[in-house]
Amino acid sequence: MKMSQNVLEVEHLKTYFPILGGLFQRTIGHVRAVDDISLTIQKGETLGLVGESGCGKSTLGRSIIRLVEPSSGKVLLNGTNLLTTNGQELRNKRKDVQMIFQDPYESLNSRHTIGSILAEPFVIHNLLSPKERDDAVVELLRRVGLPENARLKYPHEFSGGQRQRIGIARAIALRPNLVICDEPISALDVSIQAQIMNLLIDIQNEMGMAYLFIAHDLAAVRHISDRIAVMYLGVIVEEGPSESISSNPQHPYTQALLSAVPVADPQFKKRERIVLKGDVPSPSNPPSGCRFHTRCPYVQDRCRVESPELKSRNEKIANSKVACHFPLK
């Protein structure tokens, strides 16, 4: 660890996808999926990343481990820039950052047994002897609450929740410093979601890794995260400690997201709620000024021209940043 306690530092990361068109399939524009994002994650910390579909949250997660190639910026993992490392060195570095995917039905190879799926990380990185690998697999299965004989079975023999446990076991096999969880619970039933969240929290307490927890469910994100970053159209609009984000949102978009979450209590039926008008604009041609101004209930002239910077705007709320000219009190 170099100086800081940060596992991950993302600086001015941009990931643009070209839009091809015309007779010769030339690039006629760009989808700005991730547009100048900076964030940090400390050792053992969970950063929740929320936003609606198409806001770029999954692309950000994938850009960090270069499953998609970022256009520019820096991704420092324990001080090493992943975007300038290549070949064997990158492979070594990737040991320290693993990923859990949304769809447990598609992220496991259906022709491999669970045993070989879980042993694969050790094989790839040439770690442990075959005997030790077997022991490690049994230990991993125990850790995620699956029976030992599961290693002889195939993915189709398991339910969605069990497959997600296998995905988690694979991600923690190499004891990474950072796990990127891309919507790990949204495909699961309610009672199973709670089991998986408990498991993630347990494992973190035991092994001390950091999580980047990507989800659209604010209640779940708030439950599992220390800090939350809210994304809208490729940029972070607000960032801060979980509790202040949920009890004291400063950005109108965060406020609207919170108010849109249905509360499981009929007493709340009559509450005032902010229903945003319209849909999210296209990230290939984001609105001028503040990107949220087309749907913001408090929009003013300045918002349409001047893009607000993500910075601390209220000293009373520690460690919080918001990108809004007129933050909520």
Added chain:
Amino acid sequence: MTSNSGESVLKVEDLSVTFATESGAIRAVDHLSFEVKRGQTLGIVGESGCGKSVTCLAIMRLLPQPFGTISSGRILMKDMDIAALPKAKLPSIRGKKIAMIFQEPMTALNPVETVESQIKEVFQLHFPEMNAEAQNAEAIDLLKRVGINAPEQRLKSYPHQLSGGMRQRVMIAMALACKPDVLIADEPTTALDVTIQAQILELLRDLQVSSGMSIIFITHDLGVVAEMCDQVLVMYGGRPVEYGSVEDIFGSTSHPYTRGLLNSLPRLDALPKSVLKTIPGMVPPLNQMPQGCRFQTRCSHKTEICSSEGPKENAPTKIKSKTVQESQGHYSWCKRVDEWGNIK
């Protein structure tokens, strides 16, 4: 609510649905009874495989043929039994009396037809006497009612040119075209973002107030239930476990499964990173359900009686409401509900 809110529009009595599979017959819905009142919303809640969608397909007589059959029970609208209706009579029910909207509007809409031709198909089928001009005016009016801007242009669009929320609005417009008495909404907002979900829920509530239709709302999201529903039916493994008004279900929960579902939700007011109470294990496959109460394999209140006897399908325990002065009827299918009463 409308003044005649007590009137029953749809009554399901002792409904069972059986599927023929390679490993024998499986009963996906097992002796289910409920009733939908005029202008009210009934929520059917439960996890995957609990039979909530199959129930609705049975009401629409859309069970996959030839495997799915209604093996017992009646589905009554006034004096007519939909379950016993001959095939030729079904078009007079579908769309006109009961309409349905689905979870994924992209797969429910025809991708190669414009919105216009899909909406007009409804008119051509149900109101053949309507002329082209009237159809046009009606289609535009429908799109306006579901909150679509520039309806004249949207009529010319294909489904892929619309956003998810917009597609769901088109689906709702088509479902409303025949002014149905009952609208079945099968997870209509599950595929949508929360802010768009809020728009669609608000739209459904407004339309219900203006038209007086009843809604059967199928969902696994208890938050949506609390916001949308008047009555709630909780299902597990094809059977009812609890039935009552939304206030009763949330305020004096009377089944361990309902309680477990509520406890497993992360709350916005709880401490972050606290341990969530979970329901251990998972739902057994339908052909491996235990004798007696089906929830016993995951229940922390289980005793001998749960497997030897279990709850009677047609004789649930009536719960005295503690939250509402006059309960409309709150039932629990738990044998031991009197012993633990209102569990936490």
